[in-house]
Amino acid sequence: MLPRHVLVTVVVSALLGAAVIARAQELEAGVQRAGEPSWGDHAHPERRRARQLRRQGLVKLLDAQQADPDSLGPPPEVLFEQALLRFERARRDLPDDPDLLYFTGLALAGWFRREPDGREERRTEEAVAAFEDLRRADPDYHADRVAFELAILHSRRGDHRAAVTEYRRALDAALLPAAPMPQAMTDRELALARLFTPVPLATVHLNLAENTMMIGDLESAIASYRRASELSGNDPLGRVLSLWGLALALDRSGDHREALATARRAIQADPFAAASTSDVRLGIDRRAHGPMAVLHSRLVFFEPAYEVHAYDGIGWEALARSEDAAASREELLRRARASWATYLTGGGNEGRYAEHATRAAERLDHELAPPRGR
Numbered sequence: 001m002l003p004r005h006v007l008v009t010v011v012v013s014a015l016l017g018a019a020v021i022a023r024a025q026e027l028e029a030g031v032q033r034a035g036e037p038s039w040g041d042h043a044h045p046e047r048r049r050a051r052q053l054r055r056q057g058l059v060k061l062l063d064a065q066q067a068d069p070d071s072l073g074p075p076p077e078v079l080f081e082q083a084l085l086r087f088e089r090a091r092r093d094l095p096d097d098p099d100l101l102y103f104t105g106l107a108l109a110g111w112f113r114r115e116p117d118g119r120e121e122r123r124t125e126e127a128v129a130a131f132e133d134l135r136r137a138d139p140d141y142h143a144d145r146v147a148f149e150l151a152i153l154h155s156r157r158g159d160h161r162a163a164v165t166e167y168r169r170a171l172d173a174a175l176l177p178a179a180p181m182p183q184a185m186t187d188r189e190l191a192l193a194r195l196f197t198p199v200p201l202a203t204v205h206l207n208l209a210e211n212t213m214m215i216g217d218l219e220s221a222i223a224s225y226r227r228a229s230e231l232s233g234n235d236p237l238g239r240v241l242s243l244w245g246l247a248l249a250l251d252r253s254g255d256h257r258e259a260l261a262t263a264r265r266a267i268q269a270d271p272f273a274a275a276s277t278s279d280v281r282l283g284i285d286r287r288a289h290g291p292m293a294v295l296h297s298r299l300v301f302f303e304p305a306y307e308v309h310a311y312d313g314i315g316w317e318a319l320a321r322s323e324d325a326a327a328s329r330e331e332l333l334r335r336a337r338a339s340w341a342t343y344l345t346g347g348g349n350e351g352r353y354a355e356h357a358t359r360a361a362e363r364l365d366h367e368l369a370p371p372r373g374r
Contacts, residue, residue, distance in 0.1 A: 053089050053090035056086050057084070069114070098138040108127035111123045124156050143169075147169040151166035152207070155211055160211040171201070202228045205227045214352065218249055222246060237294070244266045247311075252353055260314070263318035272293065290319070296308060304351070316333070344357050
């Protein structure tokens with residue numbers, strides 16, 4: 001499971017925090033000035049125009065990232081298109097500008113369009129190319145963020161080995177996450193700062209674990225999930241996702257008892273266990289998904305998508321095995337069995353863990369079968 005956004009972890013890196021905020025304020029000031037000419041601009045007016053286009057595109061990019069696809073405003077793909085149009089024009093005169101290449105990659109990575117049949121059209125290959133262009137132009141430009149973005153894109157295209165390589169590269173390049181600074185920031189400055197804030201190490205380890213599991217290295221996946229949980233600190237979502245991933249990795253490695261115990265810890269640690277007005281906004285539907293609702297929310301996504309049903313299978317069984325579930329145990333086991341069936345019919349029957357899912361379904365079938373002679 002991959003978090004859809006990066007949560008900033010609080011640490012003691014004040015100097016780095018100041019640098020991130022200064023960068024955000026520099027860009028915000030540029031947006032507000034709308035391109036006041038410098039001495040160099042008089043000699044090269046086309047560069048001034050390119051920088052104006054870059055700033056205008058950045059505003060559209062930030063608006064697109066914050067847009068609600070279900071609202072009455074412009075859909076995110078329209079805003080991303082408007083940003084990309086401006087970035088493309090600016091690159092004619094600033095072809096190797098690293099900020100411009102980075103913003104282009106982010107816009108292409110974020111662009112999506114939902115088709116009438118429910119599928120999402122994306123521009124993943126173009127986004128990969130944009131970030132690789134940036135890496136060639138400036139290998140040190142926010143190297144951890146560039147590697148992280150490329151890893152997400154490789155996961156989306158199903159190339160989990162390439163994703164693992166990039167996540168490890170992100171860890172090698174990682175700096176301490178930036179601490180919140182005492183000075184006030186505008187909403188725009190905060191949105192800009194998020195583009196440059198180093199990726200929390202817990203998030204990198206969590207995503208690395210998911211992709212390591214998908215290539216069959218369960219031992220490394222378990223170690224990475226545990227490391228992500230240790231580093232989650234004050235991030236309750238990161239902690240619960242790490243526990244869910246660890247539960248499934250343990251089950252796939254053959255430690256079913258420990259997997260169920262870990263799933264119960266994930267359920268107990270659910271930050272959205274209490275009713276909240278944010279549940280609908282975040283897409284959390286407890287009636288349909290019970291305590292696994294966070295896994296089906298807008299906060300995370302799965303590649304491949306059917307993986308979420310394996311987590312459901314573990315979760316429903318963990319609930320069934322709890323001491324206070326005697327009255328509803330059979331129904332919970334049936335939900336676990338149905339989850340494994342959905343996993344298999346949704347594509348898991350051709351995946352790496354098809355045999356594991358089939359054994360889980362057969363084991364539950366045997367337990368749910370009525371006694372002979374009844």
